[in-house]
Structures are given as C-alpha cells and as structure tokens.
Amino acid sequence: MGRPSLEVADIFRSHGPAWRAAQRGHLSLGQLKVMSAIEQCRSAALGGHVLRCEGCGTDQVSYNSCRNRHCPKCQSNAAQRWLDARQADLLPVEYFHVVFTLPAPIADIAYQNKVAIYGLLFDMAAEVLQVIAADAKHLGARIGATLVLHTWGSALTHHPHVHGIVPGGGLSIDGKTWVACRPGFFLPVRVLSRLFRRRFLEGLEQLHRAGRLQFFGVHAALQDAKAFADWLAPMRQQEWVVYAKPPFAGPQAVLAYLSRYTHRVAISNSRLVAADVSGVTFRWKDYRAKGDAKGKVRHKTMTLAPQEFLRRFLLHVLPGGFHRIRHYGLLANGNRRDCLAMARTALQAKVEVPTGEPAARAPAFVCRHCGRPMLIVEIVLRERPSIRAPPS
Incomplete structure (x- = not known):
C-alpha cells in the first residue's frame, strides 16, 4: 500500500512549531512527546535501513517508525501482533459487542482526571457485565x-x-459446564x-471524598462536597447510554472488528482530505443524522483551523503507562489460560494443535516493483540530538 497523499504527520510538521510556541506552558510533557514522535516518524531523524531487492536489485531507504501508540502510521503492525496473540483465545461461541458511554458533563471533568475517571470507567463497565451475568435471573455464569x-x-x-467484546455465555459457578446465552441476545x-x-456515580463520589479529583476553570467550584x-x-x-450490538458472524468477524478497534487512534490518515494554511478538512460520520440504508448521508466532511485540529487531536493523548486495552473475568491476564481450558472442556471444543513444519514467516520488507524480498544492506543511523553545552 502506497503512502497516503496527506498524513497527520504533515499537519504536525507544518503547524506544530507555531502551536507549541502559542501554547507554551499549557501542553503536557506527554502531548509534547506525541507531537515530536509523529513529526519524526519514518524520517531520517529516527534512522533506518538501506534495502536491496533480491530480484530486480532495486535499492530503497526505509526509515524507522516512532512506535508511539498515538501515531496513525504505527498501529497496523502493533494491531497485527496483538491479534496473532489473541487467535488462541477465541471460543466457538457467539460474541457480542457492548459500549458504555459517559454523559457529557462527566466527560468534561474526565479530561482533567484521566487516570482516575478512565480507570473507573473500565472497572465499572467490567463489574456491571460480570454482576448481571452472574445473576441467575439473567445468565448465572462467570463471563x-x-x-x-x-x-x-x-x-x-x-x-x-x-467498547467491550464479550463471549456469549460463561462458565457455571462450579466451572464444570458452559452456560450459553439466548441466541442473538446477551444481557x-x-x-x-x-x-x-x-x-x-458511587465510585465517582468515593474518588471525590478521597481527594483524587481535580477541578479547574468553570469546574473549580466542584471541589466543594455539597x-x-x-x-x-x-x-x-x-438515562446513560449502554449499547449492545447483534452478535458477530463468527470468530473471524470478531478478529476483523478487533483489528479495527484495539489500536485505533483519534483519526487515521485515510480520513484526511486536504490541508493548507487556512484549515484541515477530514471525513467524519454524523451519528445524529438520519442516513439511508447504507448510511451514506451520515458521512460528511469538516474543516477545522490547523490549530483547532491539533488541539482536538491532542485531547486524546493518554497518560504514560495507562493501559487502553484490558481483560476481565475469564479473560483476565492472571487466569486466562486456565479459564479458557475449562471453557473448552465444558464446550467439548477441540484445541487445534499445529502439525508439520511451521508456516514460513513473511519477509519483513517486500519490493514494491517485483514483490520479492528485500535485504538490509546498510544501517542508517538516527540523527544525533543536539546536546546543550554549559555556557562558556
């Protein structure tokens, strides 16, 4: 696949320096790191390799990726590696997609308290799914x-x-049988x-009493308990928005969905339409508009001033070390292997053991002209950062 004609990196390189200067003292270290990573991604600044095709002898320079999780160019490979690891976790059951959304007023204070409120969102969504599923009136199972x-x-x-991906059923309380949900209906x-x-709301009150929430600007008065x-x-x-979609059409559909959602960033390069000094135009989907049967009316374009585009993009930079993909219940990292083994036993599902020679690994670099593998013939060192010397 060729390089898109317009990338988020192009916008950051063109308008980032002026934005940094205008927002000096207002950008977090994390946001500055993301800007720098995206601007340098796959450029000489990060070094790379000189490649030579085994077939036609073409030489090509491939620069290194920044591997930042907010970079649109670096997520496809990361998503594929993650999906390969998840293949073995799939069970031969229906899978459901659920969505838990925060109301707009709480979303406003969540931006000022990302670790606390995003973490609470994860934990409460997981707890609610597990509590309702464990209730004998609904499913009576551990999910x-x-x-x-x-x-x-x-x-x-x-x-x-x-977004939650949930198997349509769970283990009975004694762990010996599989309790399936009704076909096409989860909870x-x-x-x-x-x-x-x-x-x-109970969890939010606890955070407030513990002094773990901060409020600024128009929300400063919320520091007071009353x-x-x-x-x-x-x-x-x-009413709070909790949405459940119909079940996926088989395990491969689950993986296809995960590949689109697990490592998605705020906007992909493919959604960009145009950019110049006056604005950045991109495609977006208006979920409030009534579309036709194919949803075409909902797809629109929007133009933002470059500074506003950068501001909105950087709203979504997560705190360092914050995990945006988490597993709960039977899929929790600490007991996943044992629980999945119990589930397969209860489902009488066979575990496919690979036989024969392992499949040949695809070459890391492929020639765009003839499709043959390319070999690394030279290492391009990354540019040395300037080192500040003490004043003379």
Missing part, C-alpha cells in the same frame, strides 16, 4: 470481557467510552445501563 477505551467522537471531540441493556449509572453532590444529582435521573 470474560475484553474492553478497549476510546476517548474521541468521529469529529475528534472528547467522547470517552469503552438486557436497560439493566446494564441502570447498574452502570449507579455504580459509576457543590459536587448538587452537580451529580441530575445525572442520577437521566
């Missing part, structure tokens, strides 16, 4: 879930929500929504 955090809407606005959405609302309680009150009455 597993993979949750993925997205913090953006299609227009790059701040819209934190988690009642309204029950999930009501419990999610209650448990999340003001915070008054602010929360209306949200106890409104």
